Amino acid sequence: MAVSQRRSKRKISGSIYKGFRKKRQNELGGDPSFTQLEPRKIRAERVMGGNVKLSMLCANTANLYDSKAKAYKQAKIKTIAGNPANVNFVRRNIMTRGAIIDTEFGKARVTSRPGQHGVVNAVLI
Numbered sequence: 184m185a186v187s188q189r190r191s192k193r194k195i196s197g198s199i200y201k202g203f204r205k206k207r208q209n210e211l212g213g214d215p216s217f218t219q220l221e222p223r224k225i226r227a228e229r230v231m232g233g234n235v236k237l238s239m240l241c242a243n244t245a246n247l248y249d250s251k252a253k254a255y256k257q258a259k260i261k262t263i264a265g266n267p268a269n270v271n272f273v274r275r276n277i278m279t280r281g282a283i284i285d286t287e288f289g290k291a292r293v294t295s296r297p298g299q300h301g302v303v304n305a306v307l308i
Contacts, residue, residue, distance in 0.1 A: 186212040216240055216298035220260055220276040225301055237301025245284065245303040247291055258286040260303075278303060 189210040192199055209231060216226070221241035230236045247258040265283035266272040272279065282293045284305060291305035 186214065188212040217275075218242055218278045218297035218303070220263060220278065236299070238299070239297040239301050239303065242278065242297060242303045245286060245291065245293070245305045247286060247288060248294075248304070248306045249288070250307065256288065258288050258291075258305075261285045261287065264290060283308070 185206060187206050187210055189206065190200075192202075194200060213228065216238040218239045219241050220243060222243055224239075224241040226238045226240055228236045228238060243260055245258050245260055247256045248254075249256060262285045263273050263276050263278060263282055264285045266277070266279060267281050268279045269277075272282070278284065278293055278297050280293055280296045284291050284293060286305070288307065290308045292308055293303060293305050295302055295304035297303050
């Protein structure tokens with residue numbers, strides 16, 4: 184069944200809007216990708232306009248920015264240390280934007296949206 188992102192069927196008062204059309208393609212949504220800590224796996228999805236969106240399903244490396252050296256490094260991710268989005272994501276090793284990851288160079292905060300951008304970018308803390 185299609186995931187829809189259209190307005191609610193109910194008004195603020197609790198009454199129901201009168202239905203006047205079916206679902207439209209521009210209102211379609213998708214399932215969350217829940218990027219996990221495993222060897223890299225990417226899913227390509229066709230989106231509006233025939234474009235392709237990359238969803239990262241699994242990742243074990245990150246593009247790490249070191250603000251002192253002003254340089255980027257490719258770093259292996261050891262574990263997920265914290266996640267402000269959901270406490271249970273730490274237990275399940277799920278990366279989202281804002282997650283604290285433990286890398287070989289130290290702890291870092293994820294700055295990209297892996298499920299939307301298809302890449303894990305992070306900044307050393």
